[in-house]
Amino acid sequence: MTDYAAGAAYMDGAYMPVAECRIPVLDWGFLRSDATYDVAHTWQGRFFRLDEHLDRFERNIARLRYSIPYDRDAIEEILHGCVARADLQDAFVEMLVTRGIPQGRDPRTATNRFAVFAVPFVWILRPERHDDDGLNVIISSIERIRAQAVDPTVKNYHWLDLVRGLFEAYERGGETAVLIDSRGNVLEGPGFNLFVIRDGVAATPAAGVLEGVTRQTAIELLERRGVRLELRDVHADELRGADEAVATSTAGGVMPIASVDGRRLPGGEIGPRLLADYWAAHADDVWATPVRYTQPAGAR
Ligand SMILES: Cc1ncc(COP(=O)(O)O)c(C=O)c1O
The missing domain is CATH 3.30.470.10 (Aminotransferase class 4, branched-chain amino acid transferase, N-terminal domain)
Structure with a gap:
C-alpha cells in the first residue's frame, strides 16, 4: 500500500x-x-x-x-x-x-x-490565536515587484520581495510583513490580502495585488452585512491608524491583525463578524463541492 x-x-x-x-x-x-x-x-x-x-x-x-x-x-x-x-x-x-x-x-x-x-x-495564523490576538505585522520598507514587470493578478512564485519582507519582520519583532508600492501604499503580504477598517468603513487595495478568492469572499460578506467598502489605494498610515485590520488567505481564511509596527490596534466589531461569516459560509452549498473520496476502480 x-x-x-x-x-x-x-x-x-x-x-x-x-x-x-x-x-x-x-x-x-x-x-x-x-x-x-x-x-x-x-x-x-x-x-x-x-x-x-x-x-x-x-x-x-x-x-x-x-x-x-x-x-x-x-x-x-x-x-x-x-x-x-x-x-x-x-x-x-x-x-x-x-x-x-x-x-x-x-x-x-x-x-x-x-x-x-x-x-x-x-494556517498562516492558527485559530487558537483568533480571539484576543492576531497577526503582528510590520509595514515593510520593501516594495512589491512592480505590476508592470510581474503581474500580481497572475499567481506566481516571484516571492523574493515577500521573503525579504518576512526576514525584515523577524528583525523588527513582527511575524509577517505587508509590502508597499512606490507611493507608500500598502499592497499585500506573503500569501495574504489586506483589509483596513476605520470608523466603520473597510478599504482594500484595488490594484497591484493578487485578486484573492478569500479577498473576494470577504468583499461579498462585508457587502451582505451592509458594511461600506472601498476598493482604492490604501496608504501605510491608514493601516498604522486603523481601528481594525484583517489579512485574508486560503491558508487560514480571515485573520485578525493584532498589531502594526509594534502598535496594538484598538479592535472593533467588523473583523470578528467577518471571521465568523467566513467560516459560516463554508456550510453554504452554493460554494461547496463535496470531495469524491471513492475513486474509480483501477485508479492508483
Ligand atoms: C501574494 C498573495 N496575495 C494574496 C493571496 C491570497 O489569495 P487567496 O485568498 O486566493 O488564497 C495569496 C495566496 O497565496 C498570495 O500568494
Missing part, C-alpha cells in the same frame, strides 16, 4: 506520496520561477469556491502561454484524486504548471508540466 499519510501528489500521469513528487532541476519552473499556481482548500470534506480557483488557474495558464493536456474536468478529477488518496477532510490543495525544459533557451520549445498536491490544511 502506498503511504499517503503526509499528503498525495499527481505529476506526469501518476499519483504518488507528496514527498516523492519532484521537479527536475532543469525545469524553468525552478530555474526561472517560470510557473503559475493556485491553491484551493477543502474544509470538512468539501472544496470551498472551487470554480473561482479553477477560473483563475485556467486564466493564468493562458496568460503565461502555457498549455497542458488536461481540460477543466480532468484537472478537477485530479484535485479530488489527491485529497481522496491523502484522506484529508481539511486540505491545502495546490495545482501548478511549470514551463518545463526547453531546447536551448526558447521557452516555446518546452513541454509544460502540470502537478497537483494535497497536504493538511495550512
